[in-house]
Amino acid sequence: MAVGQTSFPDMPVIEGIRLGSAKAGIKKPDRRDLVVIEIAEGASVAGTFTRNAFCAAPVLVAREHLAEKTPRYMVINTGNANAGTGEQGLRDARACCMAIRELTGVPYDAVLPFSTGVIGEPLPVNSICFGLPDALANMGDDSVAWQQAAEGILTTDTRTKGAVATCEIGGQSVTLNGIAKGSGMIRPDMATMLAFVATDAAIERSLLESLLRESVARSFNCITVDSDTSTNDACMLIATRRGAAVAGDDEIAAFREALDKVLIDLAQQIIRDGEGATKFVTLEVSQASSRQEALDVAFTVAHSPLVKTALYASDANWGRILAAVGRARVEDFDVARVTIDLDDVRLVEQGGRAESYTEEAGSAIMAREDIVIRIALGRGESAATVWTSDLSHDYVTINADYRS
Amino acid sequence: MAVGQTSFPDMPVIEGIRLGSAKAGIKKPDRRDLVVIEIAEGASVAGTFTRNAFCAAPVLVAREHLAEKTPRYMVINTGNANAGTGEQGLRDARACCMAIRELTGVPYDAVLPFSTGVIGEPLPVNSICFGLPDALANMGDDSVAWQQAAEGILTTDTRTKGAVATCEIGGQSVTLNGIAKGSGMIRPDMATMLAFVATDAAIERSLLESLLRESVARSFNCITVDSDTSTNDACMLIATRRGAAVAGDDEIAAFREALDKVLIDLAQQIIRDGEGATKFVTLEVSQASSRQEALDVAFTVAHSPLVKTALYASDANWGRILAAVGRARVEDFDVARVTIDLDDVRLVEQGGRAESYTEEAGSAIMAREDIVIRIALGRGESAATVWTSDLSHDYVTINADYRS
Numbered sequence: 001m002a003v004g005q006t007s008f009p010d011m012p013v014i015e016g017i018r019l020g021s022a023k024a025g026i027k028k029p030d031r032r033d034l035v036v037i038e039i040a041e042g043a044s045v046a047g048t049f050t051r052n053a054f055c056a057a058p059v060l061v062a063r064e065h066l067a068e069k070t071p072r073y074m075v076i077n078t079g080n081a082n083a084g085t086g087e088q089g090l091r092d093a094r095a096c097c098m099a100i101r102e103l104t105g106v107p108y109d110a111v112l113p114f115s116t117g118v119i120g121e122p123l124p125v126n127s128i129c130f131g132l133p134d135a136l137a138n139m140g141d142d143s144v145a146w147q148q149a150a151e152g153i154l155t156t157d158t159r160t161k162g163a164v165a166t167c168e169i170g171g172q173s174v175t176l177n178g179i180a181k182g183s184g185m186i187r188p189d190m191a192t193m194l195a196f197v198a199t200d201a202a203i204e205r206s207l208l209e210s211l212l213r214e215s216v217a218r219s220f221n222c223i224t225v226d227s228d229t230s231t232n233d234a235c236m237l238i239a240t241r242r243g244a245a246v247a248g249d250d251e252i253a254a255f256r257e258a259l260d261k262v263l264i265d266l267a268q269q270i271i272r273d274g275e276g277a278t279k280f281v282t283l284e285v286s287q288a289s290s291r292q293e294a295l296d297v298a299f300t301v302a303h304s305p306l307v308k309t310a311l312y313a314s315d316a317n318w319g320r321i322l323a324a325v326g327r328a329r330v331e332d333f334d335v336a337r338v339t340i341d342l343d344d345v346r347l348v349e350q351g352g353r354a355e356s357y358t359e360e361a362g363s364a365i366m367a368r369e370d371i372v373i374r375i376a377l378g379r380g381e382s383a384a385t386v387w388t389s390d391l392s393h394d395y396v397t398i399n400a401d402y403r404s
Numbered sequence: 405m406a407v408g409q410t411s412f413p414d415m416p417v418i419e420g421i422r423l424g425s426a427k428a429g430i431k432k433p434d435r436r437d438l439v440v441i442e443i444a445e446g447a448s449v450a451g452t453f454t455r456n457a458f459c460a461a462p463v464l465v466a467r468e469h470l471a472e473k474t475p476r477y478m479v480i481n482t483g484n485a486n487a488g489t490g491e492q493g494l495r496d497a498r499a500c501c502m503a504i505r506e507l508t509g510v511p512y513d514a515v516l517p518f519s520t521g522v523i524g525e526p527l528p529v530n531s532i533c534f535g536l537p538d539a540l541a542n543m544g545d546d547s548v549a550w551q552q553a554a555e556g557i558l559t560t561d562t563r564t565k566g567a568v569a570t571c572e573i574g575g576q577s578v579t580l581n582g583i584a585k586g587s588g589m590i591r592p593d594m595a596t597m598l599a600f601v602a603t604d605a606a607i608e609r610s611l612l613e614s615l616l617r618e619s620v621a622r623s624f625n626c627i628t629v630d631s632d633t634s635t636n637d638a639c640m641l642i643a644t645r646r647g648a649a650v651a652g653d654d655e656i657a658a659f660r661e662a663l664d665k666v667l668i669d670l671a672q673q674i675i676r677d678g679e680g681a682t683k684f685v686t687l688e689v690s691q692a693s694s695r696q697e698a699l700d701v702a703f704t705v706a707h708s709p710l711v712k713t714a715l716y717a718s719d720a721n722w723g724r725i726l727a728a729v730g731r732a733r734v735e736d737f738d739v740a741r742v743t744i745d746l747d748d749v750r751l752v753e754q755g756g757r758a759e760s761y762t763e764e765a766g767s768a769i770m771a772r773e774d775i776v777i778r779i780a781l782g783r784g785e786s787a788a789t790v791w792t793s794d795l796s797h798d799y800v801t802i803n804a805d806y807r808s
Contacts, residue, residue, distance in 0.1 A: 052731045053729075053731070053732075053734060083723065083727070084756050084757060086754050086755045086757075087755075087756075119726065189731065227707065228708050228728065230727065231727050303707075304630075304632050305630040305632065305709070306589060306630060309800055309803035312804050315804070318488075318524060319487065319522065320523065320589075320632075322488045322523065322635075323456060323488075323634065326458030326459070326635060327456045327457070327591075327593065335458050348488065350490050350491075351488070351489075352489045352491075353488060353489070393797055396716065396796065396800055399709070399710055400714070400717035
């Protein structure tokens with residue numbers, strides 16, 4: 001299931017980026033499961049990675065290579081996460097980089113590996129190596145190449161996810177293209193499952209890194225399907241530097257806005273395609289004494305199985321939202337100052353049900369696919385927005401059957 | 405659903421305790437939904453209550469009254485939690501205490517009110533007041549009275565929950581009886597949904613309080629069904645002081661052991677009857693650098709929807725356990741030192757799947773109803789044990805339908 005309609009956008013060419021994909025038979029036959037992204041010389045590349053302590057072998061290798069050289073290739077497989085695979089996993093991730101070196105002549109550590117899929121199975125390196133020549137042979141820079149790449153990184157996703165933005169930098173138009181995957185094990189911490197964003201803007205690496213870090217904090221790090229942070233999260237941002245230079249405050253602000261637009265769009269597409277999702281829920285927490293406090297409250301509500309099942313049932317069971325807010329460990333919490341609204345319907349005020357509330361009004365909102373829950377804490381000026389999905393029978397079915 | 409077989413134990417008389425119950429029609433007709441516990445003069449009473457900031461009106465009133473007087477009556481209703489009910493809720497909880505005063509002559513603040521059920525509906529005070537004479541008229545101290553009281557506090561529970569222990573204190577036998585309810589919204593924080601334990605031992609109040617606090621930390625605070633801490637949690641311990649005195653170190657140790665036995669038994673019964681539960685899972689975390697660290701890891705695994713759905717599917721998907729351990733925010737975590745065992749089958753060592761592991765061995769354990777997962781962190785000497793259930797279709801069904 002998935003919430004609402006989306007279509008893959010028409011993606012413009014980003015000069016300096018080409019993408020190729022192949023059906024390598026990694027887990028299933030006749031499935032696009034291998035993607036190669038080629039980055040022309042002279043680019044800047046920034047990345048954020050999972051903070052899960054059991055991070056996957058490709059994450060360890062990608063982080064190491066990114067610290068050493070500016071990447072020229074990214075190689076991404078689905079069907080196998082190469083996580084929980086110990087020393088053998090590291091050898092396998094490096095073997096994929098070596099294979100790219102053999103085929104293209106770039107240094108081995110100018111290749112970043114990424115994997116997604118089942119945890120704990122040995123990576124089928126041979127299948128990947130056999131698939132790579134095909135992926136390199138069909139490299140392209142048009143919208144079809146982007147869409148095939150978006151398809152080649154999916155796991156339990158039911159839709160490809162892409163987003164485009166442009167902004168004016170010193171009179172020149174700059175473009176950002178992004179693709180992502182993710183549907184379950186989604187509670188990104190520093191990045192999401194996998195997202196690849198490219199721009200033709202000319203941005204120095206250190207600036208690119210800080211822009212990515214900030215934008216990820218407002219997008220991928222504000223979504224959750226099931227509270228389970230993946231072992232393989234990675235979000236990469238490539239600036240090919242073929243276009244306008246981003247350096248002054250105004251240019252940075254314009255680029256930041258466009259980057260936020262792409263990352264938030266991709267993050268929301270992941271939630272709309274969350275495992276078993278029937279609802280797309282926006283949690284807006286305001287009047288918090290810090291952004292962290294606002295995030296803590298928002299995630300406590302977003303992770304509550306009772307809130308999520310009530311959302312699935314389209315039941316305006318505001319008592320469960322109130323109970324979740326109350327257990328969020330806010331210090332010296334005066335609940336009499338809290339208000340909770342469902343879109344424009346006031347649910348809770350002064351520690352209990354709002355006088356104006358009617359079940360009819362609440363039920364009318366809950367019947368929608370897109371729902372906004374607003375929680376004002378009455379404690380300060382900070383705010384945060386988190387996006388989540390509901391907990392449905394399909395979530396249980398998908399995850400009770402995933403390996404079989 | 406519920407895990408394994410249980411039967412309500414034969415409960416001995418605790419001198420100084422009588423229990424009565426009635427069918428007051430609070431939410432459903434012909435359902436035992438009102439319980440009164442009478443405590444003879446001279447008892448000591450200790451209580452622990454939820455730390456949910458939106459705590460229910462009866463919790464606020466009970467805490468207030470307990471600070472003022474030694475209670476003579478507890479009045480408990482199911483079918484309505486009287487939580488999220490603001491000022492009206494406080495007036496309603498006090499009205500129940502006033503009704504007991506009218507009927508028995510004890511001071512109004514010698515009565516403690518407790519409620520459990522749906523959050524946010526006004527308490528039907530009239531139904532409760534009409535039912536109280538009936539409950540007072542059928543007071544008894546035998547096993548039937550205890551079992552009817554255990555029945556009269558249930559909500560979505562499918563079973564009554566009772567536990568008995570005895571211990572020798574200075575050559576005299578001392579008895580503890582306990583009853584509890586709870587099935588969903590179970591992640592107790594300072595106490596569980598509702599538990600009432602009585603003993604004939606003679607124990608001073610301050611000692612009783614510290615014994616209760618410590619034992620709750622090892623029992624009710626170590627269980628979780630769905631991570632949702634209730635607004636109404638309360639655990640009460642009554643010492644009627646008709647029996648042997650508990651004062652010296654040896655007597656305290658003997659009593660502590662018996663109290664642990666009752667509370668852990670009740671806590672485990674709640675998990676076995678967890679909403680939709682098909683598995684009873686024990687998480688033993690050892691070699692942690694602190695007890696809190698061990699608890700953090702255990703609860704992260706216990707709350708993971710992906711681990712819980714794998715348990716439901718009887719799928720030895722150890723990668724999900726590993727991913728949950730890895731996101732538990734343990735500082736400077738060397739995952740190469742972690743081992744994870746499923747009963748006596750080693751799953752994970754040196755950052756990946758154990759060499760000796762076979763799917764057959766893992767699947768054989770996962771097929772059981774009772775499963776032990778052992779996680780050794782390789783960091784220190786501290787340990788913690790947490791009990792939890794799985795996440796099944798029935799959990800979603802129960803909570804998507806609860807209000808209808």
